[in-house]
Amino acid sequence: MQRLLYHASQNGIAAFALYADNGYNGLNFDRPAFSLMQQDMRNGRLEKIIVASLDRISRNCLDVIAFADCAAGLGVSIEAINGDHAALDCSRQLYAALAAKGGERR
Numbered sequence: 001m002q003r004l005l006y007h008a009s010q011n012g013i014a015a016f017a018l019y020a021d022n023g024y025n026g027l028n029f030d031r032p033a034f035s036l037m038q039q040d041m042r043n044g045r046l047e048k049i050i051v052a053s054l055d056r057i058s059r060n061c062l063d064v065i066a067f068a069d070c071a072a073g074l075g076v077s078i079e080a081i082n083g084d085h086a087a088l089d090c091s092r093q094l095y096a097a098l099a100a101k102g103g104e105r106r
Contacts, residue, residue, distance in 0.1 A: 003052055007081045013050075026059045029067075046076050053082045 001020065008016055017040065021031035029035070040046050049071060051057060057064050057078075068078050 003081060004050060007050065016050075017046075026055065028060075029058065029063065041071060041074055041076050044074075048077045048079060050079045050081060052080070054078075054080050054084050056080075 001018065004018070007013075017037075019033040019037040021033045024031040024034075029038070037046070037049070041049070049057075054064050057067055071078055
């Protein structure tokens, strides 16, 4: 949490909300604060989601991709302060390519 607060202060982010699900399993989205964040995202209250790392969204890579796609569709960007948000674009492309290959008939 301290890294996120430091990131906000260093980047001039004055208006923000913190969502923390301490003690909940990161393997699914059934977490109280995560559900509130999703609701705020759907209601247009968020422009960007900043996380320490993408595994804070979910430990499941495909769930992270699906969540990021949903967020993007609502105009919400995702930034990971450790820089792994760049890997998200690569993962999306790889997943799309694999899905397309799986749909091919031989």
